[in-house]
Amino acid sequence: MISKEEAAEHKMSSKAFEEADTNGDGKLNKSEFVKAESINERVQVAKYVDDSVITAKVKAGLFKHSLLKGSQIHVETYKGAVQLSGFIDSDKQVAAAGKITAGVEGVTKVINNLIPKNND
Incomplete structure (x- = not known):
């Protein structure tokens, strides 16, 4: 049996623990643990897939903004952190790009x- 605290020490999310604890006893038996690991793995994979979605949303937001349309802004995302790079025309554009990016869901x-x- 594994407690919630022990699972957390092994980087298992509390969501995965709670979802796998089917009998609600606050501990995971062997089969519940296997299920929790599977759930936790899916959550981790989804985070990396989310990076490409975040990048696409940021690029779309930048493109839609009238002040930034046509700008050459390079966007990279890793675990929700978004890096903007490139040369643009003004400080106003720098600020606008940062504000738009910060407003995208999933950007940390x-x-x-x-x-x-x-x-x-």
Whole structure:
């Protein structure tokens, strides 16, 4: 039997633990543990898939914004942290890109490495 605390020490999410604890005793037997590991693995894989979705949403948001349309902004995402890079026209565009990115669901951190060509 494994307790919730022991499972947490092995990086198992509480959601996976609770979902797998079918008898509700606060502990996982062998079959519940196997189920919890499977659930936890799916959650981890989903996080990485989410990075590509986040990148796409950020790019779409940047493209839709009138001030940024046509800008060459490179977007990379890793575990929810989004890095923006490239050269754009102004400080206003840098700020707008950062604000749009921060507003995208799933973004945990914005690393704004955009460089303005002209300060305004």
